[in-house]
Amino acid sequence: QAVVTQEPSLTVSPGGTVTLTCGSSTGAVTSGHYPYWFQQKPGQAPRALMYDTSKKHSWTPARFSGSLLGGKAALTLSGAQPEDEADYHCMLSYSSLHWVFGGGTKLTVL
């Protein structure tokens, strides 16, 4: 089974910009992996932020954006807020109806 890799932890200053990435052991991440990004705060269920690389849910703040960057999926946060401190999980699709999550990135806003 493929392995999806994320940075274990990142720190961003309030108002700053940070990019989280999501790589695949099978090679470059493409739009065909339909990358998802989920945000999870302590004690809560995850919530989908981004799907299909760069599409946002209605509740996704405008400061989040998704892209493909250097063979990886990327989630960029521009203008970080204290409430953005959370775990971020990416998920990729492999073949039909099989999904794999990355290990998650703990984002600290400090």
Place this chain on the structure above:
Amino acid sequence: EVQLVQSGAEVREPGTTLKISCKASAYSFSDYYMHWVKQAPGKGLEWMGLVDPEDGETRYAEKFQGRVTMTADTSADTVYMELSSLKFDDTAVYYCVVDLNWFEPWGQGTLVTVSS
């Protein structure tokens, strides 16, 4: 409002079988895949598999193949996840999530503790 309500916390001994449920409401149950996701304490998310409530078709992650069974009861708008031969590292929160709105919404999670 679309909701997924999961069954309550469970404690099981190693080697036994667990079956948890996820009841859906306020949408057309048969029309959307239901996924199950595992989260061990302090760890990331792990996709376990999915069930198509319309015809019962399933897809399982390789890691859980042979130990997991996902089923759907359309008369009760409920899906079930059965995990057999439980091990200590099956201790986790298990979430159901419906692919209604691009992997939303999620159930509240069911805490499963495997302990002797």
